[in-house]
């Protein structure tokens with residue numbers, strides 16, 4: 285069987301930078317050889333995030349092709365932002381990456397986005413949902429229960445949604461990347477397990493990231509709308525790990541979730 289080779293880079297000049305590791309991930313029955321190109325030295329977790337974003341896009345595109353080949357059409361399109369009113373769990377690395385992204389936006393866009401975050405937090409707080417979300421985050425199981433549906437019913441758009449499209453599409457969280465539906469898009473206005481058919485994924489990098497990202501800090505998942513305030517409440521610490529070290533943790537958890545790694549060889 286031929287192996288697909290995928291180069292995942294977290295640096296801009298990827299063709300001048302050395303490959304620091306190779307991972308073979310078996311997806312279904314296809315071995316995928318992954319070459320990793322990452323920044324040198326100790327880095328913040330979010331500096332390794334581009335690798336996981338590109339890996340997620342690869343897995344999702346692959347499974348969308350499988351769905352289309354079997355006659356199911358992906359309904360998701362730019363301009364349909366129904367799912368962008370759902371509870372989006374993110375890791376602390378993703379929160380810090382979003383903080384950087386918003387800080388780099390020119391004004392007045394930056395101020396506009398910040399105001400939307402404040403308004404969303406205020407509205408969810410008034411509904412009593414934030415207290416329930418915090419209780420779920422602090423519980424041992426972290427189980428969300430019916431929170432997702434209650435959150436969606438508030439019909440409060442993600443602060444990054446503009447004209448019903450994601451305004452940060454290349455930088456959106458892994459959870460958003462993983463969500464594609466083949467059921468009619470009209471069903472997304474009132475979603476339920478009976479009416480929504482998603483593209484199934486063999487592994488979910490978002491879940492591996494959430495586990496790996498809590499190892500050092502005990503900070504659980506958080507809803508996307510916490511991103512900007514989280515960074516104020518828990519200021520970032522100086523980095524203690526290298527990118528290969530961080531990615532090894534994520535890939536091992538991905539394998540534990542069914543990714544069947546042939547080999548995980550990441551040097552430091």
Ligand code: SF4
Nearest residue numbers: 368442444445450460
């Ligand atoms: S980040 Fe983008 S894709 Fe994700 S919920 Fe927000 S607007 Fe939608």
